[in-house]
Amino acid sequence: MTTALSPSAVAAIDDLELAARLVVEGLRSGPHRSPFHGFTAEFSQHRPYRPGDDLKYLDWKILGRTDRLYSKQFRESTSMSVMLVLDTSASMDFPSTAAEGPSKFTYASIVAASLAYLVVTQGDAAGLMTMGGEKWQYLPARGGRPHLRLLLAHIDRATPAGAWTLDRTIGRAADLLKRRGVIVVISDFYEAGDDTFRALRQVARRGHDVALLQVMSRPEITFPFAADVELEDLESGARRTVDTAAVGRSYRSAVADFLARCRTSALQDGADYALLPTDVPPEQALRTYLLKRGAAAAAPRVPR
Secondary structure (H helix, E strand, O other): OOOOOOHHHOOOOHHHHHHHHHHHHHHHHOOOOOOOOHHHEEEEEEEEEOOOOOOOEEOHHHHHHHHEEEEEEEEEOOOOOOEEEEOOHOOOOOOOOOHHOOHHHHHHHHHHHHHHHHHOOOOOOOEEEEEEEEEEEEEEEOOHHHHHHHHHHHHHHOOOOHHHHHHHHHOOOHOOOOOEEEEEEEEEOOOOHHHHHHHHHHHHHHHHHEEEEEEEEEHHHOOOOEEEEEEOOOOOOOOOEEEEHHHHHHHHHHHHHHHHHHHHHHHHOEEEEEEOOOOOHHHHHHHHHHHHHHHHHHHOOOOO
């Protein structure tokens, strides 16, 4: 059993490829050593158990309900394409000092790099969509170590600035996938509105799997400030002094509603959803997400 590196420790590693490798090695050597079927295989069907079948694919839930033995079968994909959509808007640059922990963008970059490393090293293809200035920065989904290093270099060079059009970016990422694949959007989703979730529905209808990984800092969720503080909008630059005692309760309620709306909208549209607070070790956050994804893919369909 391993101890997950803290977010600050991972963020302090200057080599993004090394940081991603350490996170992925932790995933593979932790208490759940089973392979993550979420990307390379999807649940297909049940069939009656046959002597010699691997017991790890035995469906214990069906056994408990029906007293009959069934094995799960997975449909392997020769090469799944995973497109990582990384939010580079200015709102991701919070907190802005290392003393307060890694920024949302640093954390999101580590998550994106770790997923790319995991996908490519298990034989699949990973691509990247970000924005630089007013232009999309795009790498097609490919496999192989040279492509992985190029992808990680693009993530490493990205800088959060300005705003971005989330719905158009998601739609464009889907357009550029040559065939059915997985689109993983890593963002705080502050820009998400009806257009965003409409775009997600359209992408899902085209046969792509969609995952929303919402990265938030703990102070944004809990609002632990006291007395008067000056707050700055990172995208507009507007500043405002607020009485935290007066607005704290309404702020926390509004954030809770915002997170619930993002989660509910994603799930209603058939997308995966996970909240990734930046004080949770990346290995732990990804493990929880991938195991949940794998469990959903293998959800029992009780034979008649």
